Amino acid sequence: MTTLPSWLTDRSRSSDIAPLLLQEEAGSLEKLAAEARAVTLRRFGRVVSLYAPLYLSNFCSSGCAYCGFASDRSSPRRRLEPDEIERELIAMKALGIGDVLLLTGERTGSVGYDYLRRAVETAAKWMPRVAVEAFPMSVAEYRGLAECGCTGVTIYQETYDPDTYRSLHRWGPKRDFFERLETPERALEGGIRSVGIGALLGLSEPVGEALALARHARHLCRTWWKAGVSVSFPRIRPQEGGYQPSHPVDDRFLARMIFAFRVAMPDVDLVLSTRESPRFRDGMAGLGITRMSIASRTTVGGYHDPDTAGSSQFEVSDNRSAEAFCRALRSKDLEPVFKNWDPAYSGPVIDEQPICP
Amino acid sequence: MDSLRLGSYTFTSRLILGTGKFSSTRAMLDAIRASGTQLVTVALRRFNREQAEDDLLGPLREMDGITLMPNTSGAATAREAVRAAHISRELSGSPFVKVEIHPNPHHLMPDPIETWEACRILAGEGFLVMPYIPADPVLARRLEDVGCTSVMPLGSAIGSGQGLSTAEMLKIIIRDSSIPVIVDAGLRSPSEACAAMEMGCHAVLVNSAVAVADDPMSMASAFAEAVQAGRRAWHAGIMPRSGSAVATSPLTSFLGTEP
Numbered sequence: 001m002t003t004l005p006s007w008l009t010d011r012s013r014s015s016d017i018a019p020l021l022l023q024e025e026a027g028s029l030e031k032l033a034a035e036a037r038a039v040t041l042r043r044f045g046r047v048v049s050l051y052a053p054l055y056l057s058n059f060c061s062s063g064c065a066y067c068g069f070a071s072d073r074s075s076p077r078r079r080l081e082p083d084e085i086e087r088e089l090i091a092m093k094a095l096g097i098g099d100v101l102l103l104t105g106e107r108t109g110s111v112g113y114d115y116l117r118r119a120v121e122t123a124a125k126w127m128p129r130v131a132v133e134a135f136p137m138s139v140a141e142y143r144g145l146a147e148c149g150c151t152g153v154t155i156y157q158e159t160y161d162p163d164t165y166r167s168l169h170r171w172g173p174k175r176d177f178f179e180r181l182e183t184p185e186r187a188l189e190g191g192i193r194s195v196g197i198g199a200l201l202g203l204s205e206p207v208g209e210a211l212a213l214a215r216h217a218r219h220l221c222r223t224w225w226k227a228g229v230s231v232s233f234p235r236i237r238p239q240e241g242g243y244q245p246s247h248p249v250d251d252r253f254l255a256r257m258i259f260a261f262r263v264a265m266p267d268v269d270l271v272l273s274t275r276e277s278p279r280f281r282d283g284m285a286g287l288g289i290t291r292m293s294i295a296s297r298t299t300v301g302g303y304h305d306p307d308t309a310g311s312s313q314f315e316v317s318d319n320r321s322a323e324a325f326c327r328a329l330r331s332k333d334l335e336p337v338f339k340n341w342d343p344a345y346s347g348p349v350i351d352e353q354p355i356c357p
Numbered sequence: 358m359d360s361l362r363l364g365s366y367t368f369t370s371r372l373i374l375g376t377g378k379f380s381s382t383r384a385m386l387d388a389i390r391a392s393g394t395q396l397v398t399v400a401l402r403r404f405n406r407e408q409a410e411d412d413l414l415g416p417l418r419e420m421d422g423i424t425l426m427p428n429t430s431g432a433a434t435a436r437e438a439v440r441a442a443h444i445s446r447e448l449s450g451s452p453f454v455k456v457e458i459h460p461n462p463h464h465l466m467p468d469p470i471e472t473w474e475a476c477r478i479l480a481g482e483g484f485l486v487m488p489y490i491p492a493d494p495v496l497a498r499r500l501e502d503v504g505c506t507s508v509m510p511l512g513s514a515i516g517s518g519q520g521l522s523t524a525e526m527l528k529i530i531i532r533d534s535s536i537p538v539i540v541d542a543g544l545r546s547p548s549e550a551c552a553a554m555e556m557g558c559h560a561v562l563v564n565s566a567v568a569v570a571d572d573p574m575s576m577a578s579a580f581a582e583a584v585q586a587g588r589r590a591w592h593a594g595i596m597p598r599s600g601s602a603v604a605t606s607p608l609t610s611f612l613g614t615e616p
Contacts, residue, residue: 041569043516045378096408128402193433194462221463226433228462267463333380339405344441345431349460 001178007219008160008181014211014218020260021207029256036259036288039266048329049269049291049340050322051099051131054088055300056080056119060105062172064158066200066236066243069105071172073241078300079111085119089126091303095295095322098339099129101154106173107135117144124149129341131196135173136183142190146348151341153187154196155180156234159203160212168203184220191348194228195220196271201254202236202245210257217268226349230269230291233258237275237317251280255287262288274318281318282328294336295322359588361537361560364452364485364506366424368395371554372584373426373539375564377403379573382416388567389420392577397423398455398562400430401445414449426487428455433462435474442479454479455509456488465515469496473503480504489541492523497530497538507536509562512553513543516565520549524556531557547576547583554587555595 007013020032057079058069068075080088092100100123104111116134123130131152132145142153159165162177169175184195197216199209213231220229233254236245249257261270272281272289274296281292296316297303318325326336361368372392376399379385389397397417404427405412417425427445432438435458442454456479458472459465467489473496480486485506490496492510500508510530513519520543521527531538537559544550550561563580570576 042518042565045516045565045568046380047378093407096411098405098408098411226460226462267465330381335379335381336411337403338408338411340402342402342404342431342441342444344401344444345433345437347437349433 001182004162005181005219008212008215010215011211014214017214017260017264018207018211020263021210021256023256029252029259032256032259032263033287036262037286039262040286040288040290043266044290046286046333047335047337047340048285048289049099049337050097050294051101051129051291052092052095052097052294052322053101053103053133053273053296053298054085054092054123055103055298055302056085056116057104057111058300059108059111060172061108062106062174063170064174065168065170065241066203066245068241070241079115080119080301082118082122084301084304085122086126087304088301089123093126095303096338097294097322098127099341100127100131101152101293102130102132102134104132104134113137113141113144117141117148120145120150121148124343124346128339128343129346131194133196136180137186137190139186139190142187142192143348144190146191146193146346149343149346150192151346152194152196152228152230153184153192154198154232155183155187156198156200156232157181157213157216158200160199160209160216161204164204181216184216185223188220188224188227188349193226193345193349194230196230196232198232198234198271200234200236201249201257202247205247206249206253206257210260214261214264217265221268228269230271231261231265232271232273234273234275254280255284258284258288274316277317278320278325278328281325282332285329285332286334292325294325295320359592363396363487363537366453366485368424368560370395370581370584371560371588372550372581373398373541373560373562374567374577375562376400376413376417377430378565378568380568382410382413384573385413385568386416386420388573388577389417389423391574392567392581394577394581395422395424396426396453398426398428399449400428401441401448402431404445404448406448418449424453425449425451426453426455427451428457428489429475430457430459432458432475433460433468433471434458435471435478438471438475439478442475442484446484452483453485453487453506456486467491467511469493472496473499476500476505477503480506487539492526492530494526494529494533497534501534501536505536507539507559508534509539509541511542512540512549515542517543518545518566519543520545521552521556524552527553527558528556547579550580551583551587551590554584555590557591560584 133154429438429441513522541562
């Protein structure tokens with residue numbers, strides 16, 4: 001693929017969301033919030049599913065201008081060894097976590113597919129649900145991960161504007177816009193059950209990014225009818241490297257974007273991480289967001305040994321403990337759910353032949 | 358006594374409750390008590406043996422007079438549903454399984470092909486199989502033929518609150534079935550549950566409508582009363598609906614009496 005696909009450029013595919021993002025009259029945000037709340041309640045009820053990230057490594061071969069793990073940052077590099085991964089998982093388990101997102105940077109010699117696959121195998125022994133947010137892989141590699149218990153793959157396009165994309169991804173494998181754009185579909189073709197997509201808000205003009213993201217989500221839902229698709233809303237946070245967003249997104253626009261996605265896509269999981277402040281997260285819970293990260297450590301080794309962990313990919317904004325965050329959810333009449341999956345359902349999605357003749 | 362028979366089990370309540378979507382375990386347990394239900398369904402994915410506070414199975418098992426019906430929500434294939442049923446039976450001790458197979462995790466519509474396959478296997482293994490299905494009369498009969506204990510056709514899309522949008526198909530299923538027909542999914546209000554019972558359904562399953570109500574306990578008891586009223590009305594014989602006036606004096610008396 002070298003030109004933008006029609007599913008990404010065809011504006012009619014997001015024409016219902018555009019007016020929701022562009023409304024300016026007084027009271028429109030409140031009205032949209034009420035609608036988002038009603039849709040969320042009806043489809044998802046009063047529960048919020050929780051997950052936590054586990055940073056396996058901060059080695060990286062790419063030069064993303066906005067990332068604290070980019071290969072030109074001076075911070076020391078390390079990867080978790082198998083016994084350390086196990087210790088991290090045990091520490092996370094003690095916090096009640098049952099849904100883990102394993103993260104790495106772009107593929108390097110020491111952190112490649114074999115390393116990641118072993119990490120998934122280990123994680124699947126401890127956690128009912130395992131997902132990865134790592135480097136793009138081949139269909140066969142994704143199938144391998146699904147076979148050892150990986151249920152989800154998160155892969156953000158970062159920006160849907162190819163020119164901005166090229167200018168921010170200064171070198172490395174991530175420089176190829178189209179290769180990245182095709183990655184969620186490779187994951188699904190490999191039998192991964194759900195993919196998480198997102199745009200890193202702040203990199204490019206936000207309305208255009210939101211609409212492209214919506215078209216991407218719809219394309220995936222339509223093309224891969226068995227796929228779970230979730231949408232995240234990461235905003236640029238302060239990080240080593242000091243990148244300043246050229247198109248900062250304020251709270252009101254971010255909230256509007258989330259409400260609009262909920263109303264237009266009533267049954268897609270919408271995800272909000274600890275990048276956001278406690279005030280914003282507490283406010284948005286129940287108003288469209290259905291999955292949230294908790295107790296996040298964005299350093300390598302941050303759960304079992306926070307004192308000696310390395311530098312972070314970005315600064316976490318919501319530092320509350322799992323317990324404190326759950327208290328906040330409960331005070332809003334929402335139930336935090338730690339386990340909302342079962343390994344009985346893990347394994348690649350395939351069109352099976354009947355079990356019995 | 359007008360009781361619901363499912364396998365060797367007998368229930369006086371014809372309201373079945375789902376246990377997801379509640380704001381807390383406490384709210385769920387209170388709603389179950391208020392509903393007077395004797396049969397509840399719980400998803401294997403919400404069994405959490407390692408963290409009591411997050412577990413739905415433990416508190417439900419401790420309730421008196423409640424039979425558990427684990428469900429396979431999350432399964433995308435027959436193979437996964439069968440695996441989940443086996444695990445659920447081991448953990449819950451219940452012979453019931455509500456087969457839910459929805460390969461599309463967004464709209465959660467049941468897959469008729471995989472569902473039939475899973476039901477055939479599980480019924481053969483002695484489970485009391487209660488499949489969640491599209492309101493398809495042919496599928497319902499197929500499932501009866503492979504030994505299902507009941508069929509649970511949807512009233513409308515799960516979580517949609519659109520009521521009995523499949524009413525005409527449900528009537529055919531009820532007419533043609535020899536096993537209990539339980540409307541599952543889509544009911545928004547007690548009046549819709551009542552309508553399902555008046556139609557001749559043997560029971561209804563409700564979850565979202567109770568779980569997301571401002572007062573789940575009151576809503577649960579309102580559903581219970583509506584189900585009872587609908588059942589009584591069905592027994593009493595509902596006056597047929599007529600499209601035109603019925604003449605009080607015979608129109609054909611001038612023709613003399615019939616030979």
